[in-house]
Amino acid sequence: MTMDETKRLERRRQATLARRHIYTETKEPETFITSLSEEARESFFAGEKKRIELNLRKRRIVKGIFTGLGIFAAVVISALALIPIFFTFLNSFMSSEEIVSNYQVVFQSMSGHATQGASYMSRMPVLKLIPEEVTIKQYTTLLFMNPEYLFKYWNSILLTLPIVGGQMVIACLASYSFARYRKKWMEVIFFIYIILMLMPFQVTLVPNYMIADGLGILNTIWAIILPGIFSTFAIFLLTKYMRQIPSGYIEAAKLDGATEWQIFTNIALPLCKNAIFALTILLFIDYWNMVEQPLVLLTDAAKQPLSVFLSQINEPELGIAFAASSVYMIPPLLIFFWGEDYLVEGISRSGIK
Amino acid sequence: MDNRINEEQFSSKGEVTGVRPGSEVAGASQNKANKPVVRTVSKEEADLKLINRPKAKNVTPLASQKLTPKDIPEFEDTPERRETLALRKKRHLNRKLREFGVFSGYLTPSFVGVAVFFILPLGMLLFTSFQTSPTNHTFVGLRNYERVLTNEAFLDASWNTLTFALISVPLAVVLALLIAMLLNSGLPGKSLFRSFLLNPMMVPVASVVLIWQVFFSYNGVINGIAEKIFDSPEKIDWLKSSYAQVVIMLLFLWKNLGYNMVLFLAALNSIPHEILESAEMDGAGPVKRFFAIKLHYLSPTIFFVGIMSLINSFKIFREVYLLTGDYPFDNLYMLQHFMNNAFTHLDYSKLSAGAIVMCIVMVIIVGGLFFAESKFDKDVEE
Numbered sequence: 037m038t039m040d041e042t043k044r045l046e047r048r049r050q051a052t053l054a055r056r057h058i059y060t061e062t063k064e065p066e067t068f069i070t071s072l073s074e075e076a077r078e079s080f081f082a083g084e085k086k087r088i089e090l091n092l093r094k095r096r097i098v099k100g101i102f103t104g105l106g107i108f109a110a111v112v113i114s115a116l117a118l119i120p121i122f123f124t125f126l127n128s129f130m131s132s133e134e135i136v137s138n139y140q141v142v143f144q145s146m147s148g149h150a151t152q153g154a155s156y157m158s159r160m161p162v163l164k165l166i167p168e169e170v171t172i173k174q175y176t177t178l179l180f181m182n183p184e185y186l187f188k189y190w191n192s193i194l195l196t197l198p199i200v201g202g203q204m205v206i207a208c209l210a211s212y213s214f215a216r217y218r219k220k221w222m223e224v225i226f227f228i229y230i231i232l233m234l235m236p237f238q239v240t241l242v243p244n245y246m247i248a249d250g251l252g253i254l255n256t257i258w259a260i261i262l263p264g265i266f267s268t269f270a271i272f273l274l275t276k277y278m279r280q281i282p283s284g285y286i287e288a289a290k291l292d293g294a295t296e297w298q299i300f301t302n303i304a305l306p307l308c309k310n311a312i313f314a315l316t317i318l319l320f321i322d323y324w325n326m327v328e329q330p331l332v333l334l335t336d337a338a339k340q341p342l343s344v345f346l347s348q349i350n351e352p353e354l355g356i357a358f359a360a361s362s363v364y365m366i367p368p369l370l371i372f373f374w375g376e377d378y379l380v381e382g383i384s385r386s387g388i389k
Numbered sequence: 390m391d392n393r394i395n396e397e398q399f400s401s402k403g404e405v406t407g408v409r410p411g412s413e414v415a416g417a418s419q420n421k422a423n424k425p426v427v428r429t430v431s432k433e434e435a436d437l438k439l440i441n442r443p444k445a446k447n448v449t450p451l452a453s454q455k456l457t458p459k460d461i462p463e464f465e466d467t468p469e470r471r472e473t474l475a476l477r478k479k480r481h482l483n484r485k486l487r488e489f490g491v492f493s494g495y496l497t498p499s500f501v502g503v504a505v506f507f508i509l510p511l512g513m514l515l516f517t518s519f520q521t522s523p524t525n526h527t528f529v530g531l532r533n534y535e536r537v538l539t540n541e542a543f544l545d546a547s548w549n550t551l552t553f554a555l556i557s558v559p560l561a562v563v564l565a566l567l568i569a570m571l572l573n574s575g576l577p578g579k580s581l582f583r584s585f586l587l588n589p590m591m592v593p594v595a596s597v598v599l600i601w602q603v604f605f606s607y608n609g610v611i612n613g614i615a616e617k618i619f620d621s622p623e624k625i626d627w628l629k630s631s632y633a634q635v636v637i638m639l640l641f642l643w644k645n646l647g648y649n650m651v652l653f654l655a656a657l658n659s660i661p662h663e664i665l666e667s668a669e670m671d672g673a674g675p676v677k678r679f680f681a682i683k684l685h686y687l688s689p690t691i692f693f694v695g696i697m698s699l700i701n702s703f704k705i706f707r708e709v710y711l712l713t714g715d716y717p718f719d720n721l722y723m724l725q726h727f728m729n730n731a732f733t734h735l736d737y738s739k740l741s742a743g744a745i746v747m748c749i750v751m752v753i754i755v756g757g758l759f760f761a762e763s764k765f766d767k768d769v770e771e
Binding site for chain 2: 102107117118123206214216222225228231232235237240242263266271296317324328332342358364365369376384
């Protein structure tokens with residue numbers, strides 16, 4: 037009892053002391069700033085302010101210079117990237133006479149019988165951004181006077197679309213099994229697929245030719261479409277992508293009683309939407325570009341796609357060459373502008389772990 | 390962010406409610422332990438007790454229950470038990486089989502096609518590489534390989550293909566990384582530049598070959614500009630001199646830098662900010678930060694970009710072919726040229742032996758790369 041009393045009294049004493057201590061005036065410690073007089077202090081602060089502002093401005097200028105340099109570099113690089121495309125487009129609006137007079141010297145030296153001495157055209161090719169006279173004559177001759185060109189365009193479409201569509205369907209299925217069923221022998225098959233992906237077309241040229249002959253599809257578009265559909269490039273990338281699907285999603289779906297097909301269509305495919313779009317674009321450009329396969333497997337010139345035709349352009353057709361090139365690159369570019377976000381997203385995710 | 394906070398609150402609540410009843414239970418069991426144990430309990434209660442028994446350390450449940458070995462249910466080898474075991478085994482096997490069936494079903498369409506159009510041709514190739522020709526089935530042993538490996542054109546072509554890959558792939562990786570870092574350094578209009586640089590990837594080669602010829606041929610634009618600036622009468626024939634490989638490399642970089650750059654941009658963005666910031670606070674300069682932190686996080690992407698560039702460097706034949714035709718200048722003569730020309734000259738045995746040699750080299754290279762990647766990945770994960 038007494039212990040409690042004394043404790044209480046002690047505590048109260050301490051509390052009062054503490055309270056008193058709060059109200060006692062404390063003296064501010066002497067610092068550099070308080071030691072200054074009022075005016076001196078103000079001038080000091082003004083000076084400091086100016087110094088800080090100057091520093092900030094200096095930093096901003098340095099940063100601005102660096103950003104400027106960066107933008108300059110980026111502009112130069114993107115200009116280098118875009119110049120060939122721009123030239124092709126702009127040149128397609130020149131009249132064919134202008135093109136011939138500008139560039140004939142180039143192609144003469146290419147074909148080996150360069151004209152020596154004086155000639156009516158310039159010795160140097162004239163590279164002009166803006167045509168002397170803007171015409172769409174090239175396009176009209178190309179599209180209306182030249183049925184061959186449109187036929188080849190149609191051939192290109194006829195070859196590219198089935199390959200892209202078929203390869204995507206098969207790649208989705210196969211890469212799902214590669215991503216989900218991780219067995220040793222599956223890894224071996226996957227490695228074989230990667231090797232096959234890297235294999236240039238020329239390696240299996242002869243046997244492919246013989247197989248196409250055996251199946252009776254030589255010199256038809258199927259000789260190109262069928263090997264194209266089973267090419268393994270899409271499988272490689274899509275498998276890499278599908279392996280990133282969190283296994284939790286699939287486990288949850290399994291617990292809810294989803295079948296493999298449901299997991300595939302309702303979980304794996306929607307999650308890989310971006311990659312599928314991106315791959316479709318990549319495949320499209322790859323097969324739109326195709327030159328070697330048609331050259332060998334389609335001996336009939338009427339069945340060959342436009343890329344082969346463009347690669348064989350020479351002097352007499354020089355006038356329409358640029359228009360043909362421009363029209364040829366329009367579909368991939370349109371697809372690119374439409375699906376750029378998907379493409380970037382799809383490419384981006386394939387490279388990070 | 391909100392979600393995370395809610396989750397934390399939720400989990401802390403759960404902990405609190407979890408602890409309290411637990412302690413009470415522990416106390417109750419202690420009290421019970423003092424009392425004499427009544428042995429008359431129903432079977433269900435006994436089961437419940439067994440389930441809810443306090444977990445004791447170092448004491449096996451058997452000892453705490455004072456069970457004699459007699460009480461342990463003995464698994465007698467009864468026919469019923471054998472049946473259930475067999476059933477279980479069968480079910481397990483069935484599940485495995487079903488799994489195998491489903492996934493091989495997914496793979497079949499692709500595998501059949503690949504077998505017919507890629508693996509079967511390779512097998513035929515291997516077969517003909519030991520024969521005089523596809524029609525004449527006399528076995529000649531390794532003579533075809535001998536012919537190919539002593540063939541100067543083949544050796545030159547392999548050397549060209551190899552040097553092209555060895556120079557252009559690292560260049561493509563490093564330049565793309567530099568551009569990605571440039572774009573990632575807080576530049577305005579980043580996405581605009583990105584799409585500009587990605588554009589060349591989408592342009593068909595056949596379309597730009599023309600302009601490339603205009604630029605680089607003997608009477609081309611580059612020579613014209615050089616003449617005007619330096620006033621030198623000497624002109625370089627870009628595509629028909631030792632500079633030819635440089636021109637093709639430019640074309641390769643022009644086409645592939647955009648793709649690689651997008652990959653690197655994504656990887657740069659995925660580097661955790663906290664680590665970079667704390668390194669900056671600790672006084673690490675930009676160079677140190679790059680080599681010590683960024684490079685570590687970028688390494689898988691660098692590897693991936695390297696593989697993709699390697700694939701694309703094998704595809705460069707198309708560009709070379711379109712620019713210069715069947716027989717380009719010496720240092721542009723690629724392996725594919727060799728094979729194409731062997732095909733047009735109907736020299737199938739040479740072609741197949743060359744192709745098999747190329748396959749073997751490629752398997753070694755790719756296998757090595759993937760082995761390195763798996764080792765590398767482990768390092769990064771650690």
